[in-house]
Amino acid sequence: MAAAIERGSTCNENMKVLSNAVPLSLKIIAECPVTKARACDLLLPHSHVSTPVFMPVGTQGTLKGITVDQLSGLGCQICLGNTYHLGMRPGPELIEKAKGLHGFMNWDKNLLTDSGGFQMVSLVELSEVTEEGVKFKSPYDGQVILLTPEKSISIQNSLGSDIMMQLDDVVSSTVTGPRVEEAMHRSIRWLDRCIAANKNPDKQNLFAIIQGGLNPELRKTCLDEMTKRNVPGFAIGGLSGGEEKDDFWRMVTLCTDHLPREKPRYLMGVGYAVDLVVCVALGCDMFDCVFPTRTARFGSALVPWGSVQLKQKQYAKDFQPIDPDCTCPTCKRHSRAYLHALFKSDTAAMHHVTIHNVNYQLTLMRSVRQAIVEKRFPEFIRTFMKRMFPSRELYPGWAVDALASVNITLE
Numbered sequence: 001m002a003a004a005i006e007r008g009s010t011c012n013e014n015m016k017v018l019s020n021a022v023p024l025s026l027k028i029i030a031e032c033p034v035t036k037a038r039a040c041d042l043l044l045p046h047s048h049v050s051t052p053v054f055m056p057v058g059t060q061g062t063l064k065g066i067t068v069d070q071l072s073g074l075g076c077q078i079c080l081g082n083t084y085h086l087g088m089r090p091g092p093e094l095i096e097k098a099k100g101l102h103g104f105m106n107w108d109k110n111l112l113t114d115s116g117g118f119q120m121v122s123l124v125e126l127s128e129v130t131e132e133g134v135k136f137k138s139p140y141d142g143q144v145i146l147l148t149p150e151k152s153i154s155i156q157n158s159l160g161s162d163i164m165m166q167l168d169d170v171v172s173s174t175v176t177g178p179r180v181e182e183a184m185h186r187s188i189r190w191l192d193r194c195i196a197a198n199k200n201p202d203k204q205n206l207f208a209i210i211q212g213g214l215n216p217e218l219r220k221t222c223l224d225e226m227t228k229r230n231v232p233g234f235a236i237g238g239l240s241g242g243e244e245k246d247d248f249w250r251m252v253t254l255c256t257d258h259l260p261r262e263k264p265r266y267l268m269g270v271g272y273a274v275d276l277v278v279c280v281a282l283g284c285d286m287f288d289c290v291f292p293t294r295t296a297r298f299g300s301a302l303v304p305w306g307s308v309q310l311k312q313k314q315y316a317k318d319f320q321p322i323d324p325d326c327t328c329p330t331c332k333r334h335s336r337a338y339l340h341a342l343f344k345s346d347t348a349a350m351h352h353v354t355i356h357n358v359n360y361q362l363t364l365m366r367s368v369r370q371a372i373v374e375k376r377f378p379e380f381i382r383t384f385m386k387r388m389f390p391s392r393e394l395y396p397g398w399a400v401d402a403l404a405s406v407n408i409t410l411e
Contacts (some may be wrong), residue, residue, distance in 0.1 A: 003095040003336075007238070010026040011312070015282075017315045019102060020025055021161075021397070022203060023045050023203055023204070023205060023232075024042070024044055024205045024233070024281070025042075025043040026040055026041070026042055026043075026162075026239050026262060026263060026264055027040060027041040027043075028040050028261075028262075029373060030044050030372050030373045030375070031372075032372050032375070032377045032378070033375065033401075033408050034377070034378050034406070034408065035281040035282075035283075035377060035378065035406040035407065036253075036256060036281065036282055036283035036406055037052070037280045037281050037283065037368075037372050037377050038283070038285070038372065039051065039369045039372040039373050040264070040285055041102070042264055042285075043202075043398060044078070044110045044163070044205070044310060045110075045162050045164040045203060046102065046108060046109055046110045046111075046162055047077060047108075047109050047110055047174060048234075049078050049079070049110060050077065050279045050366070050369055051264070051285040051286060051369070052284070052285055052286070052287070052288050052365050052368050052369055052372075053077065053078065053274075053285070053286055053339065053365055054271070054276065054285070054288070054289075054361040054362060054364070055079055055080055055112060055155075055286060055287065055288040055292045055366045056071065056076060056080070056091075056288075056292070056293065056358050056361070057079070057080045057082075057288055057289065057293065057351070058079050058080055058081055058084050058105075059080075059081070059085050059290075060081075060086060060089070060106060061081055061086060061095075061101060061105040062105060062129055063079065063293055063354070063358065064293055064297070064354070065296070065297070065347075065350050065351045065355075066193065066351060066352040066354050066355055066358070067295065068105055068106055068107050070329075070355060071107075071358070072108075072109065074328070074355070074359050074362055075111065075341050075362055075366075076134055076358070076362060077109050077110060077326065078109060078110035078112060078162070078163075079107070079109070079110075079111065079112075080111070080112050080113070080114060081101050081111055081112075081114070081156050081159060081161065081253065081290050082113070082114045082116070082160070083113050083115055083152055083156055083165075084116035084136075084147070085117040086113075086159060087116065087142065087147075087155040087257075087271075088138060088145075089217060090287065090355070091153045091160070092154070092158035092159065095158060095159055096158040096159075096160075098350075099160070100158070100159055100161075101158025101159040101160055101161060101327060102160060109335050110162040110163070111159070111160075111161040111162055111163075112161055112162065112164075112165070112288075113156050113159050113161035113163070113165065113347065114165055115152045115156070115164070115165040115166055115167040115168065115194075116134075116147050116152050116155075116167060116195075116269060117134070117152075117165070117167050117168045117170045117209075118168070119165075119395040121399070126213060129169060130391040131136040131189075132146065132148055133146050133147050133148030133149065133151065133167070133185065133211070134146070134147045134148075134167075137145075146169065148167070148193075149166070149167040149190040149191075149193035149194045149197060150194075152166075152167040153167075153194050153197040153198050153199075153206075153226045154196070154199075154207065155189075156204070157198065157199045157200050157204065159323070160200075160203075160204070161204060161400045162204065162205060162206050162234075163204075163205045163206075163207055163210055163233070164198070164205065164206050165206075165207055165235065165272050166187075166190060166191045166194040166206060166208055166209055167194060167210070168183075168190060168191075169183035169184075169187050169190065170180070170183065170185040170209055170211070170237065170238065171183045171238065172215065172241050172242070173214065173238055173239050173240070173241035173242060173243040173247075173248075174241065174242050175213065176213070176214075177256045180212065180213035180215060180218060181215075181229070182210045182217055183197045183211055183213075184211045184213070184218050184222050187209060187222065188212045188222065188226060189226045191208050191209075191226060191231075193230060193231070194206060195229065195231070205231075205232040205233060205256060206231055206232065207231060207232065207233040207234060207235050207264075207266060208226040208229060208233075208234050208235065208240075208393070209233065209235045209236075209237040209268070210223055210226060210234060210236050210237060210238075210255050210259075211237055211238045212238065212251075213238055214251060216250075216254055217236065217252075219251060219254055219255060220254070220258065223255060223258040223259065224258075227258070227259065231263075232263065232264075233263050233264040233265070234247040234260070234263060234264070234265060234266065234267050235264060235265075235266040235267070236252060236255045236256075236257050236265070236266070236267045236268060236284070237268050239242055239252065239268070239269065239270075240269035240270050240275075240289075241249055241269070242267070244398075245396065245398035246397075246398050246401065248398070249278065249279075249282065249398055249399075249401070249402035249405075252267060252279055252282050252284065253256045253282045253283070253402070253405060256282055256283030256284060257283075259283075259407075264285050264286060265283060265284050265285045265286065266284070266285065266286035266287070266288075267279055267284040267287055267364045268288065269288065270284075270287045270288075270289055270291055271287065271288070271289020271290070271291035271292060272289075272291060272387075273302065273360075273361075273384075273388065274396065274399055275365065276361075276365065276368075277364075277368060277381060277384055278399050278402050278403060280368055280372075281377070281381065281402070281403060281406050281408065282402060282405075282406060287365075290350075290358065292354075292357035292358055292361050293354050293358065295307070295357065296350060296354040296356070297350045297354070298311075299311040299339075299343050299349070299353065300353075300354055301322045301339075301353050301357060302356070302357045302361070303322065303360070304323070304325075304387045304388065305321045305328075305372040305387055305388060306388060307321075308322055308336065310322075310339045310343060310349075310353065311340065311343050312340075313339060315336040315339075315340040316337060316340050316341070317337055318335065318336040318337050318340075319335040319336070319337050320335060320336055320354055321334065321335060321336070322336060322339070322353075322367075323356075323360075326356065326359065326360070326363075328355055328356050328359035328360075329355055330352040330353065330355050330356040331356060332358075334352055339352060339353065368380065370382055377406075381403065381408055381410075382408075382410060382411060385399075385410055386411075392410070392411070395410060
């Protein structure tokens with residue numbers, strides 16, 4: 001269902017909306033007068049999304065350890081599914097019969113699906129890239145499968161996600177040399193094939209992915225070419241893979257400097273709290289990462305001062321909640337001592353901490369948005385950093401430099 005488009009409205013001069021040729025509209029609600037941060041309302045086919053937003057990752061149609069109802073109860077407006085894994089098991093045909101991934105997992109909010117391209121890095125020993133597509137050896141049964149741009153979009157059409165990602169040629173962020181340029185140009189060509197293959201442009205939004213490694217000229221070339229395509233949104237890809245943080249933030253800000261103001265900007269694979277806050281200041285709207293759910297399974301609970309390692313002996317007799325100020329179901333009901341004991345005997349411990357960590361990420365982004373709307377985002381950043389780090393000397397140098405580039409001086 002195409003979103004209604006308001007034209008010539010005088011009630012909100014800051015309102016910017018996308019063309020009604022796609023089922024997405026973006027309204028810029030507020031912009032920070034100091035940094036590049038902005039708060040937006042993103043209208044998608046299933047519901048609206050308030051940005052900046054963190055999107056939890058449900059690789060195979062679920063977040064490990066929690067239910068759809070629990071995720072909804074935490075106020076999640078959009079989560080991820082993975083095209084590669086869902087395409088392998090249970091397969092697009094079965095999911096399509098269930099009225100798409102929304103029906104299959106009984107989720108009435110928005111879904112974004114990865115294209116499968118990231119597995120070119122994470123499963124590199126099982127994959128081979130050609131101009132036609134990516135050949136994978138299945139980690140499940142060893143069968144060789146060819147994932148082309150057309151096949152990726154076909155699977156995502158069957159999944160029925162609100163946002164689909166193009167299949168891009170992904171290389172690790174630590175790779176240099178001709179392979180990076182090859183991957184960047186191939187990603188542009190594959191974007192055109194993805195656009196042509198999309199059977200549901202009136203129902204599903206296809207995002208392009210900016211590549212180019214850590215080379216500013218390659219990034220700029222990719223930006224120039226991909227922004228010529230009238231896609232509903234753009235992602236910044238190829239980062240958060242082990243590169244130096246100084247390189248990371250400079251590539252992020254280069255991209256946000258050149259991406260269209262009126263379209264959503266999605267920074268892929270970013271989930272650490274400091275990274276989220278800094279990259280909002282650099283102009284990003286959307287983020288995803290397995291970090292909060294994965295770290296929960298190791299007993300690490302996220303808090304405003306870093307993390308609480310619940311498996312450590314010091315928490316065996318600690319009857320405080322994980323975070324006394326947190327209102328999540330876990331902190332309302334259970335103590336650190338209980339969770340410490342549970343980790344020795346029951347997987348329910350991982351369930352409880354996963355709920356807390358997802359709530360932490362979602363609450364953090366809601367607080368960021370509120371600070372932008374209330375024109376106090378620079379103050380929010382300074383308070384956040386002071387609480388996260390015991391002393392000014394411990395502030396990460398890259399974060400200090402990145403924030404200075406958008407006029408934030410940390411005290």
